[in-house]
Amino acid sequence: DVKVTQSSRYLVKRTGEKVFLECVQDMDHENMFWYRQDPGLGLRLIYFSYDVKMKEKGDIPEGYSVSREKKERFSLILESASTNQTSMYLCASSFPTGGEETQYFGPGTRLLVL
């Protein structure tokens, strides 16, 4: 069974703080993703990675950075948290299987920036 875990379910941070969100998958997946989910907007891709130390910007990378030092771990970093980054953050992983790109999601981290 695919398992994607996220370091925290809930986080409360102050404006200007540096925030780290961690994601770990246990299925040796090549690809990992970070999304944020806001009511009425659906899931929006922040960054994704297709290999260790490789990353690509998604649709809304501003204010975020990522790190992938090991295959199983993908970190999302908010360099200086702002209130408009209050959101649900979802990590996902996938591997190409004959062209199929099924993504498996973690439980999410609900971040509140005060």
Next chain:
Amino acid sequence: EDQVTQSPEALRLQEGESSSLNCSYTVSGLRGLFWYRQDPGKGPEFLFTLYSAGEEKEKERLKATLTKKESFLHITAPKPEDSATYLCAVQGTTDSWGKFQFGAGTQVVVTP
């Protein structure tokens, strides 16, 4: 740019009352269309992948179909445990492979 629109935004059903959810999409070459189920406070759970028009997939009371412009998720004789938000996503062939475009979802409530 790839776009996905889901309708209705919300759907309230009586137990046993079958219905369909719509996912309309525009994409320059479809690599795959994905359906997910999301329970409150949890991450999306994968349901189906469809690749080409005419394809259908079933799982228990759920059946997904695909045309060139839209996909339907049919819920047959729903039960209260089918209550969830259903998300649709597309992956195009011309955009960066990693980019999935998600719809805003349809929130389904099934009452006993």
